[in-house]
Amino acid sequence: MPLTPSPSTGLIPALPAEDAAPSNPQRGSWRMRLAGPFTDPVLRILSAYALVSTLGRGVFFTLTVLYFTLIVGLSTAEVAIVLTVASAVGVLTGLLGGQLADRISSRRLLFAIVVLEGVALIAYAQATSFGLVLLIACIVTGADRAANSTRAAIIARAFTGGARVDARAILRTITNVGIALGSALASVPLLIGTGDAFRLAIVLAGTATLASTLVVWRLPRRVNAPARATTRTGPSPAPGGRPPFRNPRYLALTALSGLFGIQFGLAEIGLPLWVVNFTEAPTVMVSVLLIVNTTLVIAFQIPLSRGTHDVRRAGNAVGLAGLLMLVACLAYAGSGAVPVVAAVALLVVAMLLHTFAEVLSSAGTWGLSFELAEPDRAGAYQGVFSMGFSLGAMVAPLVITATVLTHGPVGWALLAALFAGSAAGIMVIARRDTDTMAPDLSASLKKT
Incomplete structure (x- = not known):
């Protein structure tokens, strides 16, 4: 019987399935389910x-x-x-x-x-x-x-x-x-x-x-990267596949992901200043909101990331994240024009939406960054993708200052449009990729 990749690690198991100890996931304890991925x-x-x-x-x-x-x-x-x-x-x-x-x-x-x-x-x-x-x-x-x-x-x-x-x-x-x-x-x-x-x-x-x-x-x-063959006449050849800087689709994914990644700077920089200077909410709400964010990310990042290796599903996850960020920005904006109790309620609602947008967008962009990359150039592609997020982090203070902290509700609307637009662009990239894969799969099936 041929060996198949392990569903928990994606790696080839040491023994054929029939030689492994029988398991029943329904009978497994929560400790076994929790420890499962760490067998790798x-x-x-x-x-x-x-x-x-x-x-x-x-x-x-x-x-x-x-x-x-x-x-x-x-x-x-x-x-x-x-x-x-x-x-x-x-x-x-x-x-x-x-x-x-x-x-x-x-x-x-x-x-x-x-x-x-x-x-x-x-x-x-x-x-x-x-x-x-x-x-x-x-x-x-x-x-x-x-x-x-x-x-x-x-x-x-x-x-x-x-x-x-x-x-x-x-x-x-x-x-x-x-x-x-x-x-x-x-x-x-x-x-x-x-x-x-x-x-x-x-x-x-x-x-x-x-x-x-x-x-x-x-x-x-x-x-480590697979060893490349060496020759007597020159250095070893470059890895196979198209370099990332010659892949317009991947560069577009990187740029749009970096733009959406400004939401991290919004939580770390823009939101504390907004709460303190533009709302009636108490200053302690800054800590409360960050605790809410951290707790929810810890609780939901793993379950909501499952299945986002599928390109279309990853694109849909980012698209939903864009919608959630749009509504979150509007709720943040509203918190600056209401009394203290309403401001606190709107900030909490906005942070809930913001956090789920963060979780979904992270899962979706991770899946796309892996699946749309050339396998032989994994390092180069991940380096380019990391560069996009670094650029987003670098410009985040300027963007947040020029929008939210300068123009208030109008700035929040501009920021909402930025998040929704970048998420929609990523979703288009994912759907076009699946649309182009379908004819190729049909042609290969006909040949067989």
């Missing part, structure tokens, strides 16, 4: 890496701006420059990380990148000037973006079909858990309030990042 060593290792590293990142992200301003002594303008320049560097390194993942060992590449990121995080504790903070921030952000695209290339090669999106969903859930725990730990130095407390927390954050490399090194060699 790659996902197990990446999950451990994500949890440990994001604990450190959660601590650092919570303290970053306050450390720069209160401890190092940077001005608000200098902090803005640091974050913008570092984001720009991250755009390039995300692309570079994907390209390198197709040419050298992805396992060793990820290990080296994470070591660099951890050392740079620890170096923040010794930063005393704008120039030094800027340099370290570029290294940290650049390493983080390169690690993301390298990890995506590893997932693209280690799994197949729906297991790829499932892996991304599981890792994103673990990332949210790790960042939430790290943010809670960051409350300790915030309560103490001294420079030494901040520096110690940053050193511990960097140490956690370095500790995650202990599991990264255990990744199997099968996550």
Whole structure:
């Protein structure tokens, strides 16, 4: 009997199905169902890496701006420059990380990148000037973006079909858990309030990042790009398939996904400023809304990601996300023109819609980024896709400021149109792909 890929991992099992122990999913305990995906060593290792590293990142992200301003002594303008320049560097390194993942060992590449990121995080504790903070921030952000695209290339090669999106969903859930725990730990130095407390927390954050490399090194060699044949007359040839920058459909998907990704900046930057400056809602609602967002992402990212390896279904998921974001923006806008109780209610409703849009759009774009890529150039394609999100993150503060924070309800309407339009464009790309695949499938069936 031929071997078939495992439905949980997308990989070939070690034994034929008839030799495996019989199982009945209806009789399995919830612990068995929960542990099922982690039977694959790659996902197990990446999950451990994500949890440990994001604990450190959660601590650092919570303290970053306050450390720069209160401890190092940077001005608000200098902090803005640091974050913008570092984001720009991250755009390039995300692309570079994907390209390198197709040419050298992805396992060793990820290990080296994470070591660099951890050392740079620890170096923040010794930063005393704008120039030094800027340099370290570029290294940290650049390493983080390169690690993301390298990890995506590893997932693209280690799994197949729906297991790829499932892996991304599981890792994103673990990332949210790790960042939430790290943010809670960051409350300790915030309560103490001294420079030494901040520096110690940053050193511990960097140490956690370095500790995650202990599991990264255990990744199997099968996550590396396939070895390319070498010749006596020249270097080994480039990977097969069309390069991503010669694939207009994939570039359009990347650009539109980056535009929709501005919704992450909306939650992190625009919403807190909107609540504090433009609504009657209490300031504590900022924390409440972010807790709602994190909790729902943890609860729903995995179940709502299932099946989005199907191109049409992935496109429909993004289309629904665009509709949800449109309504969410209108609810956000309405919260600025009503009394406190109504404002709180509208903000909660808007965040619920916003969060489900975030979950669905992430699942849909992940599926499309994998399925529309050339398999032999997984790293290059994931690097380009990562670059799109990095560009979206870089322009998000400018877009949000130019719309919501400047023009109020009119700005919210413009932002709603941006989200709905980009989601509709992604849905069109997905449907055109399935429409072109159908004739090709019919022709191949006739030949057989």
